[in-house]
Amino acid sequence: MNVAIIGLGLIGGSLLRALAAHGHQLTGYDIGATTREAAAALAKATPTDSSADEPGAAGQGTAPTPGAWRVADSIAAAVEGADVVVLAVPLPALPQVVAQLDHFSGVITDVTSVKGPVRDLLRGRRYVGGHPMAGKEESSFLASDPHLFDDCAWVLCLEPETSLDDWLSLAALFTSIGARVVPAGADEHDEAVARISHVPHLLAAALANLIDGNPLAAALGAGSFRDGTRVAATRAELIAAMCGGNAAAVRRVLPGVVEDLGEYAGRLAEPDPVAALTPVLRRPGELRRGWPVAARVPVEVDPDREALLSLGRAGGWVTGVGGKVVGLRPETDRNGS
Structure with missing residues (x-):
């Protein structure tokens, strides 16, 4: 998938590195020139596997090819050709960033810790609110870690206007880097x-x-x-x-x-x-x-808005999206009680 990440602090930088390590095509942008330089320098130092270009290298059930990423010098350049744009900037900066996405028609998600105001800002767009429950005290690109999202809860919001296909596409993307996707409404979140x-x-x-x-x-x-x-x-x-x-x-x-x-x-x-x-x-x-709940049972979830929200409200999450949507829920709540 072609993903653009706007904002390369701790969360945005970690996501850039995690997705690149799983073979996705990445472009990053940050308003800070120093941050852009640090991200570009690390991209040059990141080894890539050229074997993917060899005949017969693809489609053999191997792991995704790790790669580097590109750092753009503007938001417009970063989002050009992207399937998904991830907004990883502080909440107060979102309006001015969103204003530069008028011509982008793909999926937009974010990582901000509040979802209601962002939902309202992006009404009418292909928006799926997101919030990874991960972090450190440090907040710079230099603190980024491609393993930051291993086993972390990643909220993906399901609103009445949310495209279920877009939601499932992002759920597949984030579970592929080891996150546990929790379906929730913005206000519930x-x-x-x-x-x-x-x-x-x-x-x-x-x-x-x-x-x-x-x-x-x-x-x-x-x-x-x-x-x-x-x-x-x-x-x-x-x-x-x-x-x-x-x-x-x-x-x-x-x-x-x-x-x-x-x-x-x-x-x-x-x-x-x-x-x-x-x-x-x-x-x-x-x-x-009793926290966190130790005993959980695997479940298969209908790719349906209410079924997914019910899983999240029960304290469960999605672990994979492929031919089926699979997840885990607390054992005491396995019958929906």
């Missing part, structure tokens, strides 16, 4: 990521503030502080963009966390704080010990 990504980023920031002005606390910080604050090291602009872009859902979820913290504070004020606090900590412990 935004509510879910507020719970498991956006609010946790804000909590991590609040926890990191606990060492401000307290060198002793910083010196004693260990596992719980490290794990609880890891994503606070993400660039402030990125955290603000994803939380601000999903502000409505974040504002719905955040009060529940504040309420829980208030409950804990109240229990600590009881005459026997240990006895008072223990019961309200049992359920969170059960939830965390």
